[in-house]
Amino acid sequence: MAIAIEKDVCIGCGACVGACPVSIIEVEDVAIITDEASCIECGSCVDACPVSAITL
Numbered sequence: 001m002a003i004a005i006e007k008d009v010c011i012g013c014g015a016c017v018g019a020c021p022v023s024i025i026e027v028e029d030v031a032i033i034t035d036e037a038s039c040i041e042c043g044s045c046v047d048a049c050p051v052s053a054i055t056l
């Protein structure tokens with residue numbers, strides 16, 4: 001499994017940034033994963049995203 005953010009769907013709201021317990025998401029225009037290897041696949045960002053742009 002791998003975390004993936006659909007850039008055409010993301011609205012850049014930042015909800016996933018605060019939801020991530022290991023702080024690996026940043027928002028520029030859209031959300032990006034800064035350190036994919038550190039993702040613990042907890043699913044918090046998936047649950048936090050209002051437009052379902054993130055998949056695990």
Ligand code: SF4
Pocket residue numbers: 003019020021022023024025038039040041042043044045046056
């Ligand atoms: S699944 Fe969890 S650890 Fe991985 S990016 Fe999302 S919130 Fe962060």
Ligand code: SF4
Pocket residue numbers: 005009010011012013014015016017027030031048049050051052053054
């Ligand atoms: S919560 Fe969803 S829409 Fe908001 S910045 Fe994160 S990926 Fe984009």
